[in-house]
Amino acid sequence: GAVVSQHPSRVICKSGTSVKIECRSLDFQATTMFWYRQFPKQSLMLMATSNEGSKATYEQGVEKDKFLINHASLTLSTLTVTSAHPEDSSFYICSAPRQGGVNTEAFFGQGTRLTVV
């Protein structure tokens, strides 16, 4: 099946620094990828839709200047958390839809546990 790889799996950073998270589709091309955030004991919340070759679409309440998304190629999307604060500590997960067809399923990356100290 399709594979999505996310890196790093775990990162600890200091307040005020920036962190980049990569999401790669390994055996298929993904013109669209999705970034989710999950706080403890809560569900996944969509943050933004990453579109190859164009600007990302952000969900309401998500600061686009803080969470920078770049979809540079058909297999890579990056999320950069800028000027991180402890409240940004969360589990970040990317996903990419399976190619083709009407009924699509999402393939998820392994997730990135971000801890801001």
Place this chain on the structure above:
Amino acid sequence: QKEVEQNSGPLSVPEGAIASLNCTYSDRVSQSFFWYRQYSGKSPELIMSIYSNGDKEDGRFTAQLNKASQYVSLLIRDSQPSDSATYLCATTGAGKSTFGDGTTLTVKP
């Protein structure tokens, strides 16, 4: 009203029992329905997909879909301790998934 709602947990069943997880959705045009299992600290993994009314069985798992009632369920037969996890119901449109809050299942040996 949330787009996808799941029965509140946590749900606890003894080993070998049937676990029943329920989900309702509000968007009538939803066509694709999925159940994901998520272990603590891990990403969700797909365990069942269902697109048409009726039942779909895969091993110990059975998904049931009723579009008229906007209801989808997951039955886990012969529950095992390894089934203990959070189960997420999701609908997908244009590749974007909308998740319920999840139901945490504990299977007690």
